[in-house]
Structure formats: structure tokens, C-alpha cells
Amino acid sequence: MYTLGIDIGSTTSKCVLLKDGKEIVGSSIVVAGTGTDGPSQALENVLNSAGVVREDISYTIATGYGRKIFQGADGEISELSCHARGVHFVFPDVYTVIDIGGQDAKVLSLNDQGRMMNFAMNDKCAAGTGRFLDVMASILKLDISDLEKEAAKAQNPASISSTCTVFAESEVISQMAAGTDLPDLVAGICQSVATRVASLARRVGIKERVCMSGGVARNAGVRNAMSKELGVEIVYSDMAQLMGALGAALYAYDKAKDSNPTVS
Amino acid sequence: MGEEVKKSRPAPDPNSAKFKLGQIAAKAYSDAMEAKARGEMVGWCASNFPVEIPETLGLYVCYPENQAAGIAARGGGERMCNISEGEGYSNDICAYARISLAYMKAKEAPEQNMPLPDFVLCCNNICNCMIKWYENIAKELDIPMIMIDIPFNPDYEVSDAEVEYIKAQFWDAIHQLEEYTGKKWSDERFKEVMEISGRSSRAWIEAASQAKYVPSPFNGFDLLNHMAVMVTARGKAEAAEAMETLLKEYKENHEKGVSTFRAEEKYRIMFEGIACWPWLRVTSTGLKSRGINMVTTIYADAFGYIYEDFDGMCRAYANVPNAMNLEHARDKRIKLCRDNSVEGVLVHTNRSCKLWSGFMPEMSRQIGEACGIPVASFDGDQADPRNFSEAQYDTRVQGLMEIMEANKGGN
Numbered sequence: 001m002y003t004l005g006i007d008i009g010s011t012t013s014k015c016v017l018l019k020d021g022k023e024i025v026g027s028s029i030v031v032a033g034t035g036t037d038g039p040s041q042a043l044e045n046v047l048n049s050a051g052v053v054r055e056d057i058s059y060t061i062a063t064g065y066g067r068k069i070f071q072g073a074d075g076e077i078s079e080l081s082c083h084a085r086g087v088h089f090v091f092p093d094v095y096t097v098i099d100i101g102g103q104d105a106k107v108l109s110l111n112d113q114g115r116m117m118n119f120a121m122n123d124k125c126a127a128g129t130g131r132f133l134d135v136m137a138s139i140l141k142l143d144i145s146d147l148e149k150e151a152a153k154a155q156n157p158a159s160i161s162s163t164c165t166v167f168a169e170s171e172v173i174s175q176m177a178a179g180t181d182l183p184d185l186v187a188g189i190c191q192s193v194a195t196r197v198a199s200l201a202r203r204v205g206i207k208e209r210v211c212m213s214g215g216v217a218r219n220a221g222v223r224n225a226m227s228k229e230l231g232v233e234i235v236y237s238d239m240a241q242l243m244g245a246l247g248a249a250l251y252a253y254d255k256a257k258d259s260n261p262t263v264s
Numbered sequence: 265m266g267e268e269v270k271k272s273r274p275a276p277d278p279n280s281a282k283f284k285l286g287q288i289a290a291k292a293y294s295d296a297m298e299a300k301a302r303g304e305m306v307g308w309c310a311s312n313f314p315v316e317i318p319e320t321l322g323l324y325v326c327y328p329e330n331q332a333a334g335i336a337a338r339g340g341g342e343r344m345c346n347i348s349e350g351e352g353y354s355n356d357i358c359a360y361a362r363i364s365l366a367y368m369k370a371k372e373a374p375e376q377n378m379p380l381p382d383f384v385l386c387c388n389n390i391c392n393c394m395i396k397w398y399e400n401i402a403k404e405l406d407i408p409m410i411m412i413d414i415p416f417n418p419d420y421e422v423s424d425a426e427v428e429y430i431k432a433q434f435w436d437a438i439h440q441l442e443e444y445t446g447k448k449w450s451d452e453r454f455k456e457v458m459e460i461s462g463r464s465s466r467a468w469i470e471a472a473s474q475a476k477y478v479p480s481p482f483n484g485f486d487l488l489n490h491m492a493v494m495v496t497a498r499g500k501a502e503a504a505e506a507m508e509t510l511l512k513e514y515k516e517n518h519e520k521g522v523s524t525f526r527a528e529e530k531y532r533i534m535f536e537g538i539a540c541w542p543w544l545r546v547t548s549t550g551l552k553s554r555g556i557n558m559v560t561t562i563y564a565d566a567f568g569y570i571y572e573d574f575d576g577m578c579r580a581y582a583n584v585p586n587a588m589n590l591e592h593a594r595d596k597r598i599k600l601c602r603d604n605s606v607e608g609v610l611v612h613t614n615r616s617c618k619l620w621s622g623f624m625p626e627m628s629r630q631i632g633e634a635c636g637i638p639v640a641s642f643d644g645d646q647a648d649p650r651n652f653s654e655a656q657y658d659t660r661v662q663g664l665m666e667i668m669e670a671n672k673g674g675n
Binding site for chain 2: 065077079115120
């Protein structure tokens with residue numbers, strides 16, 4: 001039995017196709033979020049990669065910012081619960097999830113069964129989110145994927161004190177004009193994200209192990225800064241960006257089983 | 265092509281509490297307008313100022329906070345905030361203050377007009393922003409400001425010394441008003457007002473407490489509408505009568521197994537903070553569509569004052585939610601959660617109210633821990649519509665619901 005999870009974020013659309021609630025048989029990421037053709041492209045890509053057709057899918061759950069307007073789902077669940085579920089599937093011993101997406105940051109507290117018990121999200125401000133890193137990468141004329149490499153070369157990370165993305169942009173430009181090395185600037189930017197989200201994490205309470213998920217988790221500069229800031233090891237999966245879609249596919253499997261108890 | 269069929273709404277029952285309360289809230293404004301037109305003095309009054317004082321003196325007063333909430337709920341918040349910001353006021357200032365300062369300048373708001381004041385009655389037991397807000401009105405309009413200082417109480421109980429400090433100020437305020445308006449204080453009239461205010465408050469608090477029943481006989485958002493009468497008219501006999509009608513209706517609802525919450529009540533939450541007036545429908549629908557009933561809120565209880573004499577009145581006004589210490593405020597909310605079988609807390613992190621939003625992260629953490637229930641918060645504003653994001657609200661409410669569902673043993 002195939003179930004599908006589709007996570008429609010503000011900047012990307014992600015799909016995970018699951019077989020019998022256990023085996024990931026396909027996944028896709030399209031850099032285009034809600035309000036674009038990203039969701040349908042992500043869906044098409046995952047079906048093609050797995051050699052599966054829509055009719056083979058028993059149940060689909062949508063999650064993420066665009067979950068309510070996606071027409072092809074049987075149900076929708078918040079990205080909060082889906083990230084918790086996806087991370088628990090990959091790391092059953094994780095109790096704290098730090099998820100940083102395109103325009104929000106969230107910290108989830110999980111119980112022994114991987115159920116979300118508490119959460120905190122960023123306030124109505126893009127600081128400490130993927131959008132902040134996008135803006136900074138653009139000022140520095142770097143690709144977002146280069147931030148990690150540059151941060152690793154830093155000798156003396158710069159201090160970016162503004163929490164507001166717009167003010168931080170001016171601060172970064174001033175530091176560039178003052179001749180601050182690029183790697184030091186990038187490391188400072190990563191540190192700025194980590195510091196802001198770490199405060200959110202402390203509000204929920206840190207219980208090890210701690211996992212980072214979401215697109216920003218791919219950036220080792222932010223992961224390392226977060227680990228140092230919180231004083232804990234941070235686990236991470238190459239599937240970090242797919243955790244929401246994975247959780248949605250797992251919930252879809254539960255729903256499919258509920259509606260047809262004869263399948264295992 | 266078929267013709268559009270409009271559903272006609274049934275005429276409101278003039279004997280219903282909803283009708284009576286709506287009439288009283290509207291009459292408070294029209295009475296003040298008429299008084300002003302007759303040449304009588306009219307005041308602007310802070311919501312937690314002892315309303316018994318102007319009521320006993322027979323003075324007409326309007327409530328800028330109530331007016332600002334009304335303007336915001338009817339879509340005028342942004343326009344009014346822009347006016348005061350154009351005058352130089354920072355958008356970090358409370359949006360009620362910005363709307364009120366804008367009204368002072370514009371002298372007109374189609375959403376809710378009221379007469380300009382001849383004096384202002386300020387009490388800082390609700391917040392200190394109010395002092396500067398009222399000072400500016402008094403200065404610009406060149407009118408007197410009667411100020412009662414009820415500072416934040418760091419202790420759990422109100423001390424006798426604090427009561428003495430407040431009592432002296434209450435009498436000073438009365439004497440100032442007597443001198444300025446020519447009205448005379450009457451102990452007999454005060455006794456009557458106190459009794460009426462007590463009647464209103466007892467009925468109001470008991471009506472709100474009917475949420476102890478599962479399902480609740482009312483939608484908690486009703487309280488947000490009805491409390492306008494507790495703010496503006498609790499010392500009036502018709503308010504006491506309407507509140508008693510409300511209590512009777514809620515009791516009858518319970519007996520008949522009906523509710524003003526027009527959905528299946530699957531979850532029960534406490535709402536914390538001032539309502540997000542510009543987005544009232546969105547915030548209400550986000551809950552109702554998921555079967556979440558906001559059964560209780562300290563915001564409603566805050567306007568029920570029960571006391572026996574003048575000293576008791578001083579003590580009651582020192583014991584309002586924004587003036588009491590964290591432990592006392594927490595314990596009151598824990599009691600509300602327990603009495604009303606609350607399963608989760610939704611906190612409005614209100615950009616306008618730094619005081620309330622400042623103490624809530626720690627207080628709500630303690631409430632959640634003590635009651636073993638989840639707490640979620642959302643960003644918004646009591647009157648400035650620009651500080652709210654519908655998508656963020658929706659995700660947080662859904663997250664809260666999913667935890668409550670998991671706590672029940674569901675998916």
C-alpha cells in the first residue's frame with residue numbers, strides 16, 4: 001500500500017511516497033512553494049521516480065503553509081505534528097526537534113512515542129528563518145548552498161547584532177564595506193540564526209537528543225552554531241528537508257489503515 | 265438563472281440578554297452624546313477606573329478603550345493608527361492609545377463616535393501607558409486629568425497600607441470632580457451604585473462560570489461581546505438586570521442541552537489576553553471550525569468587581585489582573601482552567617500590550633505545567649490589524665488541537 005505526504009511550504013514543495021508505512025520509495029523537492037506549480041511538480045516528480053501512478057496511492061496527507069489549498073489530498077495535518085512524526089521515524093530517540101523553514105522556525109518537544117507535546121514558533125518576523133539566510137546570501141552574491149563552505153573557513157566570526165532582517169542587511173553591507181572577510185561574515189550570519197532560534201528552543205526546554213530538520217538544517221554552519229549555542233549534540237539527516245512530508249506520509253498510512261483495517 | 269434568495273434573519277428577541285446588552289452598550293454612547301449636546305460635562309474614563317465615582321456623581325463618561333475596540337472590530341483600526349502615527353506617535357505604542365489619540369485629533373470615526381471630553385479619568389492599574397496617553401489628551405484639549413495611581417502589586421495580597429494609599433486618592437478624585445463639575449457626592453447614592461455594581465458583577469461572574477458544564481452552554485466569544493457592558497455600565501440598574509437575564513439563559517441552555525457554541529464542542533481552551541478585535545471573526549472561526557470552544561478567559565472575569573464597602577472597593581481596584589503579582593495572577597488562571605475542564609491554553613501575544621504579553625510566557629508555562637495541558641501562542645494586536653498573520657494563527661491553533669487530540673488518545 002502506498003501513502004503520500006506532501007509538504008507545501010512558503011518556498012519549496014516536498015513529497016515523500018511511502019510503501020506499507022515503512023519504506024520510502026520516492027521523494028522529491030521542488031524549489032517553488034504555495035501559490036505556484038511547485039506542489040503539482042513535486043507530486044509528478046515523486047510518482048515518476050517511483051514508477052507509481054496516482055491511482056496506486058491509498059491516502060494523501062498535505063501539510064505545510066499551503067496544506068489547506070492543495071486539492072489533491074485526503075486530509076491535512078499541521079507541519080508541527082508532521083515534522084515531529086517524521087523525525088521520530090528516522091531518530092526514535094529524539095525528544096527535541098528544531099525545524100527552520102523558509103519563513104518560520106519552530107521547536108517541538110516530543111514524548112516517548114514521538115508525539116508532539118509542546119511547541120514554540122518564531123514571532124511575526126523573518127529573522128532566524130531561511131528567508132533571512134536567502135537575503136544575506138543574495139547580498140553576499142553567494143548561492144545559499146555556499147554558505148556552509150564559507151562558514152567553515154571562518155577565523156573570527158563577525159558579530160551580527162540586529163535581529164531584524166532589514167537592519168541586519170544594512171549591518172552586513174557596512175561590515176563588507178569595512179573589509180570584514182567573507183567567511184567571517186557568513187559565520188556571523190549563521191551564528192545570528194542559531195542564537196535567535198536557540199532562545200525559542202530554551203523556551204520549550206531542551207531534552208536530548210536534539211534534531212534539526214527543515215531546509216536550513218542542511219547548512220552545517222547553522223547546525224554547528226546551534227550545537228555550540230545550546231551545548232548539545234545536534235543530529236541531522238540528509239532527509240532534513242523531507243521530514244514534514246515523511247510525517248504526513250506516515251499519518252496518511254495510519255488513516256489508510258483506519259479506513260481499511262484488513263491491510264497491514 | 266435562478267434568483268438570489270436572501271435568508272432573512274429573525275428579529276432579535278427584545279427580552280433576550282443579547283438584545284438588552286447590545287442596547288445598553290449603544291445607549292452608553294448615545295446618552296453621553298445627548299448629555300454633551302445639552303451642555304453637560306462629559307469625561308473619558310479608563311476601563312479600570314472606579315466607575316462608581318462618576319456614576320455616583322451623576323457624570324456621563326465614555327470609555328476610549330471600548331471605543332478603540334469597537335473601531336478596530338469594525339475595520340477602522342489601521343486608518344486611525346495611521347492618523348496618530350502621522351502625528352508622530354510610534355507604532356510601538358498601544359493601538360488603543362493610538363486610535364484614541366487619533367480620534368481626539370480627527371474628532372470623528374464612523375465606526376463609533378463619542379463626544380470629546382471635558383475631563384479625563386485615568387487609573388494605571390491596567391497599565392502605565394495609559395498615564396501618558398491621558399496626559400497628552402489633557403494637555404492638547406486643555407482639560408483636567410484626574411489621576412489615580414494604583415501601582416503593580418509585587419505581593420500576593422493587597423496590604424492595608426495600599427488600601428489607605430488608594431482610598432486617599434479616591435477621595436481626592438471625588439473632591440476634584442465635585443469642584444470641577446459642580447456635582448455632589450452622596451453616600452446614599454454610592455451605596456445604591458455599589459449594590460448595583462455588585463449585582464451586575466455577581467451575575468456576570470456566575471454566567472461566565474456556567475462553562476463548568478461540558479459541553480459549555482455558551483461560546484466564550486460571547487463573553488468578549490457582552491463584557492462591553494461590564495466595562496461601561498456595570499453601575500447601572502439595567503446592566504444588572506441584563507446580566508441576570510444572561511445568567512438565566514445560560515442556566516436554561518445547560519438544562520436544555522443547548523449552547524450558543526454552534527458546533528460540536530470537541531476541545532475546551534482558555535484564551536489569554538485581550539481579544540484580537542480586528543480579526544475577531546478569523547480568530548473565532550479558526551477555533552470553532554475545529555470544535556474548539558474558548559470556555560474561559562481572565563479578560564472577562566476582570567470586569568467583575570465584588571466588594572462590601574468603600575475600603576472593599578479600593579481593595580478590588582488594586583486586585584485587577586494587570587496589577588497583581590505573577591503568582592496570584594497564575595493561581596487565578598489555574599483555578600479557571602480547573603473549574604472549567606480546560607484542555608489547552610491559547611495565548612495572544614499582543615503587540616499593543618507590553619505588560620500583559622511580557623509576563624505571559626512565564627505565567628503560561630507555569631499554568632501549562634500545573635494543569636498538565638499544552639500552551640500555544642500567536643502574535644497579534646488588540647486593535648492594529650497589521651500585527652497579525654492568519655496563516656500563522658491557523659497553524660498554531662491546529663498544532664494546539666493536534667496535541668489536545670493526542671492527549672485524548674486520538675491521532
